[in-house]
Amino acid sequence: MVNEPIYDEPVYLDNAATSWLKPESVYVAVTQALREQCGNPGRSGHRFSVSAGRILDNARLLCAQLFNAEKPEQIIFTANATIAANMVLKGILNIGDHVITGSLEHNAVIRPLHRLEQTGISVSKISVDLHQGIQLERLKQTVTAKTKLLICNHISNVFGTVNDIKSIGEFCRERGILFAVDAAQSAGCRKIDVQAMFIDCLIFSGHKSLFGPQGTGGLYLRPGLRLATILEGGTGNYSELLEQPEQLPYRLESGTPNTPGVAGLAAGVQFILETGIETITKKETQLINRLLTGLATISGIRIIAPKPEFERGSVVSVQLEKFSPEQAASILDSSFGIAVRSGLHCAAEAHRFMNTLENGGTLRISPNYFNENQHIDRCLDALRKLS
């Protein structure tokens, strides 16, 4: 029969955009919060409001535990990682400051930096090694007396390149440079210890490897670090002040938070803590290795990823000889039921740097903990047919 799909179940391999399969507890938590616990947290004293407040308190505790934050109030919830990145960059940098970033950054960092550049902040983008990430030697050459901040991703969302956060953090701490990490692609699937890694600001997405719903994300801030605010409003306390209150997390959480979303995020983080981050990393690494090994046997595919001997994130970018990334993704979806992403992945800078911009970007395959070997194999089989 014409147009009958040749597969039973679709395979989702676009977890770097948003995780599709999440722990069942996440769905349950969101629904329960929405139906039973959604007073306005911190805004009233009655049972519904108190119950909602507990959701936020609990989520803060769990995130603090996952990232080894000193205190739960150092965790700020935002609607996504992009808002957190804007808060960090605009809350720290002033006219005359110098900031360093990498060449594989996401538009969530690049675009606010571009905006700041126009207001008198100087920005240096250092080239990043595809295999080893930011190299300290290069970093040292870029630092000036005015360098106030280094911001880089933990893992590239396009190529899976991993930055050695601990070494970079140690370097920054020694030099008195603030260190902000975009952990959108690592929070929940790679170990992050903000204290051991000398991280001053950790920007995280809630709906990727933390398994929360879309509409969640956040920020860890080292105790004592004060951000100027870019968003002010009602905080449910200190209401008599015209100024935004100083106390965290309230200072940086204006307006009604996404209580049901944060309930789901907490369930996701709880799942990660119970499963163990090492178990998750191990499973993802095994899937990525299977994918890379398989891809290497297919002719007509260019793999743009760190060499096997280096640490990698759970994303692999490829280019096909016969099809553009967009064509390939479209065929994989329509004919094989495989969901992967094509294009620039909101990170044109990374493509400019790797010379993949002109070719329409890359085809990106990103499994997560809930994928299985058969998903990788089905993707490999399909790619073989397109090559």
Added chain:
Amino acid sequence: MVNEPIYDEPVYLDNAATSWLKPESVYVAVTQALREQCGNPGRSGHRFSVSAGRILDNARLLCAQLFNAEKPEQIIFTANATIAANMVLKGILNIGDHVITGSLEHNAVIRPLHRLEQTGISVSKISVDLHQGIQLERLKQTVTAKTKLLICNHISNVFGTVNDIKSIGEFCRERGILFAVDAAQSAGCRKIDVQAMFIDCLIFSGHKSLFGPQGTGGLYLRPGLRLATILEGGTGNYSELLEQPEQLPYRLESGTPNTPGVAGLAAGVQFILETGIETITKKETQLINRLLTGLATISGIRIIAPKPEFERGSVVSVQLEKFSPEQAASILDSSFGIAVRSGLHCAAEAHRFMNTLENGGTLRISPNYFNENQHIDRCLDALRKLS
């Protein structure tokens, strides 16, 4: 038996903080989106992403219909009304500009304005009549050659005072002043027609009378009005640009949106469109009238609300002779199972203006469409016992 509650079911009368009872379709839509439709909208071309994109498109259409916006892309989704208010104020005002606001505004407007005041923008707060809202005569006296924007609420979240948006809007349009309306307390329960009311920016909350989940809100922008951005990042398109793209809604929606939340918001708006805004207004007005009539028969209660002959929102603020607002709210919750809010309601300016700041604010009772006469009566019975 000691501590046994003397009521069967709790009564929720804090809908001005967040609506508790929502249409069943809202819960269903959030859960369904979360489980079945949550690819990353606009980020990939596969079925999961397309399905998520449709959720946003549909919600935009419905909101545009509800507010009579010219085009769906004039509707921008944000995480809450506070972010929308910040986007409007900071996106419009520049050094040297003059802005006018009312004396009954929420901290979502007052605090960003206070921040802007420190950067060289001049702010005038005009006194608002408790019964009739902003008076045009007063407004005329406050306008200067530098007045760029007037921002005021549609309905006061503390006292229920209604501003005559159409008359104010007409005045602003004639004078070439931009007009922004904080509709957090009116969107979904009072008629709003952005074109007929000459509204340039409409700021709305999703989780109050629009019945969406917390974590939703937004903004309507008149076509042709361009805001400077306060948040930049990935928009899923035009990714090669270092600048934030010009096209709406993308320009003002950086980062992954709250797809399941917006699905719930769409279901809420759909319910409102099907029920009819007049039906909702009528029901709420009847409940508020019942409440006010009952309150008038209780001695020892001061009612701070517009006189019966004037239009009112669905909030009533009172003060009790025998108990502070906080004490009263606590007793109502613990002994009578009635959830109302005490304090400043994130609007200290309104209390300063009405001389209710020193007394610990007010006790605020706010029914919505899903409340019934018996809820009002139970609240009145309880207040009678406390008076």
